[in-house]
Amino acid sequence: MTTAQAECQIANYASKRRTTDSASAAQNKAPVLELIPTLLSLIQDEEGNATEDVFQAQVCLGWLHWELSEPTLALSCLPKDLGHTVHLLCGNGQNFSPWTEVCIVKGGYMKGAAQELLSGTADAVKTMKTIVPRVSFPTSAVALSPQYLFWSERLLAKAALLSSKAVTAESPQVEESTIEFALTSFRAWASHREVKLGDPISTTQDSAVASPSCRSSIWRAYYGLLSRILQQRLPYFAPSEGSKRAQLASEFRRVETIYENAFLRNAKFPKAGDSNQEIEYCVEQVIQNWQILCGPEWQDRDFGEGGQDAFSRNVLDILYRAATKTFHSTLILRRLFQVHSVLAEFDLALKALDTYIHLVDAARSRARQAGKPAEGIEDNDIFVRTLSEGVIMVCCFGTYQKAEKAKHLTGLLERSLTSESDDKCLSPKLNGTDSRRNTGLSLATLAIAYRAVGIGLANWSRWTPITESRRDLQASAISSLEASLSEELGQDMNPASIFALSLMLAETRDLNSAIDRVRLALSSAGVMGDETQSSGLISYTGERDLVPLWHLLVLLLSACEEFETASHVCEAVLDTVMTADTYDDQPKSERQQQDEKIRILAEVGTEHNTRAFEDIEIRKKESIIELRMTQLSLIEVLHGPEVAVNHAEDLLALFGRFFMNIGLSESEQKPQSEYLIPPKSSAGVRGFRGSFFGRRKAEKGIDHEYEFGINGTAAPKTPPISDFSVDTPPPAIKVTDGNLNGSRERPQTAGTRSSSIRRKVSRQPHKLHRREGSIRKAIRHQSLERSSKSQAHSNQSHPDITQTNAQAISTLLPHIQPPGADHNGSASARQPLPPVPHNMKYNKEPPPIGHSQQPPQQDIRLPTSGLYDTLARTLTRFPKVHIQKQALGLLTKIWLFVAGLYRRAGLFEDALESWNEAKQQAKHVEELVAKQESSAKAFADPGWGGAQSSDELWGDVYAERGYLAQAQFRPFEAMKQFEEALIYFPDHIRATVGLANLLLDIWEQKIPAEEPELVSQPDVSSLSLSSPIEASFREEQKSNEASTPAPPPLDKDSPEYLARLAARDRAYGLLSALTKLGTAWDDAEAWFSLARAYEHGNQIKKAKEVLWWCIDLEDRRPVRHWWNVGSGGYVL
Template structure:
């Protein structure tokens, strides 16, 4: 083709024409066209195209305002331009840009006339090759040609979507994307370029989104990447960023998607990526999860703004479906963000807590666009509960229940009024609320538990058709969906747990047995509903716990054994999340193993119970589960002998566990305490004390991230170690733990040193001080060798052990235990030699360590490669074991600190009890003082929020004891220590102090009542005798032992005290004794009716003494038979030590 050379004036007019078209100054087109015809008559194609474009714009402007007849006339006028545009494209004088612009204009014309086939035919068949040929020249493209490239890409893709299908159209958009989408941010001074690029990106984004969701659940991630890329460019487009997102553009033939639908498509794509764990296309090199959460919150805020601006408040009898659908989507995303798979590091400031707070704001704003939405109230309950705001969660649930019950009553009286909630959903939500109260509530919530239990039982009775002992089928009432089997099981489990909880706290003790029987019946129905699948560990746990409390020990053991045997944990570990050390199923069975150990101990099978504890820690230390990060050493092997320490395979051990709930950490600590209690029974308290540093070390590692670093160094696991001698036996000195020296007491004769180290044993028995003994003898950390058979004399078990396992060999539990039992017998000589070498290294002498040296700079103990010795006890990521929502309960930091400190107090009191049993009474008192130090810190945390008597007496939510009850524990332990020190009157003062803090304290009540009964039967004088006056030194005979004999009695009590007998019953002494007996009876009769001590054999035995001393022999016999019944099924520790969640796993 031949091109005519243009004059300067003609080129200037052509440039002005392009500028007018780009700036949408269509009224200037006729004048500029006339001048171009005059000065450049050969550019007929350019002139014809510009005139047609102006005519198309005019048609589009008038089309919406004119009637149908006028629109048809304007369309006919527009069709007259088609022949001229088609003929002018063949002119040889055309430039490539003029021809391309004419093709785009003709396609635009057909598109506005709703003829997509002709529009597609008018465009170049190989659009990308045509564009490439235009851009390969030396001259830059005119601004209008750049507009036409974007416009042509849009028209070709949109027309093909209508004529050839979405798949073909998406391929076209992908092929033209590099040409059409790039100018979106290249030139912000070209309005038409911005307009058509925004149209292009909107159409391409919506098309990719529609194709992507159409292939669910087999999503095409290529479409996902293209859709997100298009939407990100669209969202960053100047026309979108500079406008109000809540102002939605009208849907027209050139604007097929409103801004509202595009923002929702953007949010939907991100939601699908999140909920289905798809590959997220990142925007930068930052961590993908951080990018996803940031992008998510930004788009979520925009979508909410758009939705609330367009939504109107509905009528009272109409629900706002659009808002409720939005709320459902927000909640589904929140459940993923606040689940165990995500952690605070995946978010910005505030972590998961900020995400939940943001969702709360969304819910409350959505409530302003709805009328009594049960959905929003239900989700408010869920989110408040996840934030540990249980009072607000309970208020939301109460309002939800009130609305549903009122609507149900109205629907029963009028057929025109519908129920506002599906009955199945109502039952499920009510069960969730009941589980929340039972798990995190306390005695003050018992009445609420009863109310919810009765309501749930009534609702379930109406919904489920029962047949015999279990649900026969789910009803399908009109207006509601059929209830899934899992929901029915969950509801029955909630009823059973609610009845069991109410049975524990009911003030009517006579109804406790009936309530427990009904609870067992409900839990058995839950198991029947789960018969098609494996039993839920939560149901098994609750039923086994309840059977244990009702002394059906064989049934409880069989139930737990069957559940553990059916849980194939090891085969599923590969499916666990990469952040999970133990998968979800194994996390659930850790409390089950603990419960099994207690059940076995109640059958006096202490060795098998200890093996069960070892199995749990062996599972935690399995190399496959820990991904070679480290290991945990069981305290003992199955033969009752100490075992060699296990090496650590990981270099850098994590001391913080942000992904574990506090309850999960607590369950591991409680299991370790049970392990020590079993060792106390089997081998004596001295052996248990040797491993008490393992307990504190475990606490220090698990709770290192809770914020307890400022406990004056006491909470450091390397300093909180009870005193031990170099040979591993209990030391009588306390300088290493309590920071002061004392004269060493003569050692207590036991069966011999546990390690048989004669040298260190003789050193301990010598007269040198503790500090001298520590410097003279080697003092490594506890290191157990295989030399027990040669060097130590066995310690006889203190309790009777029933021979034979209660479980069959073929199941998984027996395999785990027997694998541990054979660990020593199957050891090869090489392994034994290696372990002996390790034992030799443990006896290497360490140099003296300065008392003020940092614990991280101390030399590593012999046999350990690290200082402090590393112990990996990581638990799985937390998860709800029931069918609750996936979001975890996130307690505030101060609540976690209170709970952790309460557990630390419990640990120190447990150690104090071990010292007391070992007759190391001063050490026991010092351990008790350590507990009081942390109790003071708990008081400080409470006072920082509210300093009042009510706050100190309030137990709060989450199973944490109140400060007053903690002080009651401490004073009660002090009372028993002073009682063991033969200071009964000082013990009475401590018990009285405990009851001043907590009037219903079980141990303090029993201890005080026992001493009061001793006063009544004259075993103990009613008042402490005053010390004798100092005699005149001149009258003292150095050879008279009478005075010395009189004052050497313990506590200043005269050794020649005889019971005062008098015939009168109204003497002050007699009245005092009667008052002591009556007070003891009053305290004990009240205590045994409470949920904290209804199964306390000590309390009932003391009550039997009160009955006996009061002359009620028959009642005393009845109570004593009850004590025998309780003792026959008593575990080594109380059942409730399995965890703070009660019957909830």
């Protein structure tokens, strides 16, 4: 009874103290002080007896001193070991009275709070750990009493705050038990009845010493703890069994929503001239967590419904709501730009970036006019980095329509780099001064900025319509990229910069320098040290990230006519990449040991493979498929289209594995046979999408065993020499007139160039020939000679394929680590390098960079990890419709590529079937676009992300149909198809060149100006070459080749002559306009056709100039165009 009366008086005093001034509070203190002797006597009388009455009196006396702001006396009144005392009280097995339960919670709170003030957080947490479990799982009906709810909430809040401080103070060496206790406390507090029913921003009812001010601060601490666990990779203890990542993501989203709601409701709009720093701090914390959760180490399946896209959009909503509580916050605008970019909302991202640039420039202008330093705006370092991100984003995902915007941003970036420097030269090597001192920028920012400037200039050099400025732009781009790789900036091994520079050097035909750069990047991947990590830059990479670099190396080797080595590189890279897909998506911490990788690979199955392919970014999928297409082109060069066409099914199967679950055919309710009808030449139905046509054997009876698995694990087997006919010598190189035979050869496929001009392997100067009419045969002849020589010297069986590939690569490029299928670290994956080729003893030479031994041991693997910066830590996430459109566009390109292989192999029926498949996919793309917006602008707009527009795809489709008709000696049908292609896409390169060549053939009287009328129409179902018109054209061609005298000149006023003249002039107009576009500046076929037009127009001097330009373009040109290394342009 005495204790109960004392409790009542203390409660009255506490309530009055909060509502009265200090003088009145001092007068009310006297009655409370009189309670101290009474409570002390009660405790002393029962000293030594552990009874509930004594315990209640101790807690009451402690509370009295706590309300009097005397934490030392309060701590002395409470039991020294609260947990032991509670254990003694329940020793007889009886349940506590309801008030004793309240006193346990109250005593635990006061003891922990007093210990925090007097002795630190550690003792307080130790005390809380003994009481919190009782509160987390109450066992009696007292849990619903008001006093118990009040004190238990305070206890859990204090325990959560104290343990959170302990985690912060001890990180990153914090004990796991502390983290677990902190999470348990926060979860118990969040599930408390008063917290769940109350307002998140409501203030607690007590203002005593160290009590939490409001619930929003506890939610903030809760969110801060989860952020620290995520960012510092601390152990996470899930509340239940299951995926830890999924539960962490769910807990993050729930806490973030409540915290953001509570925080923004408390925030007020700032006054004029002030900034709301608390809001900006909150935004930065949210962004840091978002960068990790939506980064490469997390997947959609970790987030449940909506995946990472839903999480990113929630972050976007937070940014917009935060913007309503700030005034012109450049930080929020910068983050809006970045999040919109990741969500593939590039137009909105550019608007945010433009606003950001405008605000920063305006603030700096005002500061310059006032003569005061700019305050409250982004510093120059952050501003330059943001501009660099903008340049790289536009160059990577924008099309030629956005080239002007990239040029504008590049100019702003150049001015920002030179605004604070006396010398306006970009390269730190050229001005001879410390660029960091001149500009006030960090070295990492300078490297990023120079790379962005170089990429921006290179991008504009690709698309500029001003031909005269292209060389200067290319030289400036190379200079800036070399500056980004300078040693003083510490980024001389950066693969992203090396890739952009090497691609630029390749386009300018400096192949030796480009090969050296690529070799440096590939050999140094993974040995860049910890500098990028310390600078806060992203350090994630994998096998698939370096595929464009390997692809560029393959094209460089093909340009140097090292076709066999290039083919071996393709094989080894594809084998490694497809194998690495099974574990490359695992977090880096989970794949440190090579033995563990082998175990994962051994246990992986088809379902895991499919899931791994789903998680690959679409740009990486496209780069792998492009590499496989280049591999088939190399096979065609080495062994002919008859061999390459046998592996088209593998290419389609690879596409099917990558895009199996993106819903390409969900909306299609058609039978599978409607997608692909087996041709008449099929031996059966097999393969991709329920059916893939068989192939009749070539007329020459060639039967090559060039075997591939779906993932490219088997290397090509050299065909027997007896399978080839080598009686015919290589054709001589001569200037041809672009006749129908020349038009039959390999065309360009969606950005590639095929029917072209090239020097012979022997490189005789100043002589041209049609590439497809001779280069492939000459190369195949040389390959056969090499094969016959090797077989004449040895009759041994084929060596191990992987070892052969690795040795071939090592022989050509000894400093590159060639990829191999073996990913373990065993000795079998290593081989000693040859001795150092000079007089000094090898063991006296210092070990090379990245090696600890001399002579070094070469690891024949594709680099699996490296440290290089990318400007965004998160992966760009395109909407499903865009992915479907881009995938269908890629599938269209594949089918057209396959159709070209069949056409060049003389299998016209199969070529037509492939073309029909491409046409079907183009229809699907058109339907997808029409569902979004049915307008001429929508069909012609390629949008962002590197996808082709619907009209451009139709242009590709009809252009290939035109070349197919031309190969069948049906020039007028080809002209109709080319005209159709130009209706869809007026600037289509292949269609323009094909049509112009036929128009020039009309001028040369190789074909009549009008299509002859036939008496009987041939059977449309037959694709035989025996129709009268085709036979007549073949005879006419033979007569032309036999050098029959030219027909007599016609009267210049005759309709026939005027028709020929109109054809010539139209061809000239088409080619002249095409070559002035940035898209065709390096298209040799277009320039060669223009030279023909100049020649027929008696402009011999211009024709010679153009022909010399054709020689420059054709000199050391790759098997496919450089732009096929990836859809991101110069961005790795």
